[in-house]
Amino acid sequence: MLKLLMGLSPQIIMLVCGLGGGAVALAGAKVWNDVIDNPGIRREETAICLARVERTAADAKLAEAQRQYAAGRAAAETLLKTQLEAEVTRQAQIKGLENDIAAYERRARAEGRSCPLDAGGLDFLNGVPEHKSTP
Amino acid sequence: MLAVSIFLTACQSTNQRLDAAGGAIGKAAAGVTIDPWPAYCQIITPHAQAAVGDEVISILKRERGQLDAANKRTVDCTEYYEAYRKGLAG
DSSP: HHHHHHHHHHHHHHHHHHHHHHHHHHHHHHHHIIIIHHHHHHHHHHHHHHHHHHHHHHHHHHHHHHHHHHHHHHHHHHHHHHHHHHHHHHHHHHHHHHHHHHHHHHHHHHHOOOOOOHHHHHHHTTTTHHHHOOO | OOOHHHHHHHHHHHHHHHHHHHHHHHHHOOOOOOOOHHHHHHHOOOOOOOOSSHHHHHHHHHHHHHHHHHHHHHHHHHHHHHHHHHHHHH
């Protein structure tokens, strides 16, 4: 082998050595690329993607909570306004109702149609069993 | 130039997908938080007062007034719930 190499011209030897060195360098570069560089890039890219998703998710969670809060608040404010109006209306209705009742009772008494509630009737209204209300 | 455009478009598409996924995850994580049922809607409407000697028709009239008030509250609370539900549905 050595004899064969010695028989070759220096140019050929340099060419062979150069090609061999290049092949080794290429193989080394491929191993470095596959084992070290690409996994590192993948880890880095995954971390970047994960961070982006986590940030977006946190923003979306906050936005959703705020949206739900706003929906509840809007509905509650409308209900409060309705409640206040209903209470004013109710007070006016009670006043009108009592006036109507007073007028009706005067008319019923004048016409002899009065029908007052007795104890038995009250017990019945209150759900007291009949046998308990009768002596 | 074309290669750069394709590269940027690909990145944009990926970012859009990531953002969509993140948005969906965040929205799901938020869940649905329901406000407590309003105190106004929890009010129990009492019967009208009735006592011995009261005019029977008058008692009935007052009782109907109480029923009207209870029905009004039911309608108000139904409208509240519908508005709230639509608001949550977005």
